[in-house]
Amino acid sequence: xxxxxxxxxxxxxxxxxxxxxxxxxxxxxxxxxxxxxxxxxxxxxxxxxxxxxxxxxxxxxxxxxxxxxxxxxxxxxxxxxxxxxxxxxxxxxxxxxxxxxxxxxxxxxxxxxxxxxxxxxxxxxxxxxxxxxxxxxxxxxxxxxxxxxxxxxxxxxxxxxxxxxxxxxxxxxxxxxxxxxxxxxxxxxxxxxxxxxxxxxxxxxxxxxxxxxxxxxxxxxxxxxxxxxxxxxxxxxxxxxxxxxxxxxxxxxxxxxxxxxxxxxxxxxxxxxxxxxxxxxxxxxxxxxxxxxxxxxxxxxxxxxxxxxxxxxxxxxxxxxxxxxxxxxxxxxxxxxxxxxxxxxxxxxxxxxxxxxxxxxxxxxxxxxxxxxxxxxxxxx
Numbered sequence: 001x002x003x004x005x006x007x008x009x010x011x012x013x014x015x016x017x018x019x020x021x022x023x024x025x026x027x028x029x030x031x032x033x034x035x036x037x038x039x040x041x042x043x044x045x046x047x048x049x050x051x052x053x054x055x056x057x058x059x060x061x062x063x064x065x066x067x068x069x070x071x072x073x074x075x076x077x078x079x080x081x082x083x084x085x086x087x088x089x090x091x092x093x094x095x096x097x098x099x100x101x102x103x104x105x106x107x108x109x110x111x112x113x114x115x116x117x118x119x120x121x122x123x124x125x126x127x128x129x130x131x132x133x134x135x136x137x138x139x140x141x142x143x144x145x146x147x148x149x150x151x152x153x154x155x156x157x158x159x160x161x162x163x164x165x166x167x168x169x170x171x172x173x174x175x176x177x178x179x180x181x182x183x184x185x186x187x188x189x190x191x192x193x194x195x196x197x198x199x200x201x202x203x204x205x206x207x208x209x210x211x212x213x214x215x216x217x218x219x220x221x222x223x224x225x226x227x228x229x230x231x232x233x234x235x236x237x238x239x240x241x242x243x244x245x246x247x248x249x250x251x252x253x254x255x256x257x258x259x260x261x262x263x264x265x266x267x268x269x270x271x272x273x274x275x276x277x278x279x280x281x282x283x284x285x286x287x288x289x290x291x292x293x294x295x296x297x298x299x300x301x302x303x304x305x306x307x308x309x310x311x312x313x314x315x316x317x318x319x320x321x322x323x324x325x326x327x328x329x330x331x332x333x334x335x336x337x338x339x340x341x342x343x344x345x346x347x348x349x350x351x352x353x354x355x356x357x358x359x360x361x362x363x364x365x366x367x368x369x370x371x372x373x374x375x376x377x378x379x380x381x
Contacts, residue, residue: 003195003240004123004164007075007102014074015323025260025289027073028316029104031275033266034059034092038082040108042142044172044212046204047081053367057267061091067265068101070285077104077128077262084111090118097124104128106168108142109151112158121162126194128168129155133184137175152191159192166240167196171222172212176200178225185230185237195240199311200249202276205304206359215307216299220251220343227337241311243333244325245318249309251343253318257298257308261316263288268366273297275312277304279358300347303355 011028018026037055038048048055059067068076076096083089084107096103106128119125132141135148158165167188171181181198188196200222203213214222227250230237239246248255259274269281270288277297282288298313299305305313322329332338 006123010074010102011319012323015320019323025294027071027263027285028258028261028319029075029077030068030071030073031262031264031312032059032064032067032076032078033080033264034064034078034083034086034089035081035267037085038080038108039085039110040082040142040144040147044141044170044201044204046202046206049206050363051367054267054363058086058088059265059267061088061095064092064265065095065099067270067285068096068099071263071265073101075102075104077106079106082108082111084115093119093125097122100124102126104166106130108147109154110147112154113150116154116158116161116163119163121164123164126164126166127158128166128197129158129193130170131167131184131188132170132172133175133180134187137180137184140174141170141172155191155193165193167191167193169196169198170201171198171214171219172201173214173218174212176214176218176222178222178229181222181226182229182233186233186235189235189237195238197240197311198249200309202308202310203304204276205355205357213307216309216346219249219307219309223249223337224251224339228339231336231339241315242318242322242329243337244322244329245311245315247332247337248314248318250337250339252338252341253321254344254347255314255317255321256300256347257305257313258316258320259294259297259313260289260292261320262312268362276308276310278362279356280362296353299352300349301352303352306349306352 035058036047036050041048083105093103093105102124104126108130129151131151132138138148139145155165185196200214200219244253247253262275263285264271264275269283270285271278272280272282272288272292273294282291296302297305299308
């Protein structure tokens with residue numbers, strides 16, 4: 001795990017404080033989506049399928065700062081869409097850094113080299129660059145040739161200028177070949193980045209290609225095979241993830257997700273129940289925590305969650321478990337992930353409730369709301 005000591009201490013102290021206060025549900029990372037618009041159309045993305053009126057929406061810097069203050073988490077991830085398309089992204093980042101929040105600015109890097117001079121290196125700012133494998137796999141994933149080369153060029157420039165840089169890699173059936181993933185990790189190691197975040201892709205219902213998402217068993221077999229190769233590699237892979245989450249990916253932990261661990265604030269409000277599922281919105285973080293039916297979601301409870309092993313749902317579980325069992329986590333970190341023992345039992349899907357498809361209804365309500373606002377402004381004018 002390659003996370004700076006200062007960040008580990010701050011996050012550990014935050015978690016301990018919540019536990020001492022008896023807080024049952026608290027966030028670990030705020031997923032702050034200031035816009036949905038993107039300059040790519042990736043085959044596994046379920047975030048950009050909105051009408052123009054919604055893609056044109058933006059969170060203001062003030063809304064972003066308020067969201068961070070509401071939930072109180074020490075870490076903020078800024079995904080999208082593509083955050084670098086936001087005209088006020090520099091103000092947002094600088095404001096959060098001034099608040100001493102650990103920021104992960106997620107980007108596909110198409111605009112990174114052009115806009116890098118606008119940002120200042122800081123221990124509180126990490127540029128998280130999206131790379132779904134080596135050139136062939138990544139360009140296929142983003143449905144555009146040449147993106148890998150531009151991203152690598154931007155990474156080298158950012159590292160050279162002293163920025164903290166990580167790589168965010170999502171795995172699908174097309175790029176889930178252990179030998180190729182191992183080669184990718186070896187390659188990334190040479191770029192001088194701080195670490196890699198790896199996760200299986202979530203089966204977004206609106207993703208344009210649906211036959212590319214890994215099942216839970218496929219994910220576990222993939223990571224077992226990958227970690228076997230890692231033990232033979234001459235290069236040490238650095239992951240921006242807890243050792244117990246990596247252990248979970250390899251099938252050694254029987255975790256349930258912690259959907260409130262990485263809550264999402266976007267242009268609609270606070271998304272229920274998590275970053276991956278949008279099935280309603282709350283007007284405040286307090287309302288999100290207190291009124292969401294958390295027991296209705298998760299693998300074994302809801303059909304849409306059946307195959308999910310994504311870090312946005314399970315990393316918080318693993319981190320909290322690390323605080324409870326530090327010796328177990330230390331053993332995994334020192335010895336590596338077990339790739340030979342029997343896997344932990346699978347969660348039964350027999351009692352999961354069927355999926356509800358509410359996207360179209362939600363979008364219509366937001367579009368209608370935009371129309372009413374426009375009409376009122378015209379009448380006032």
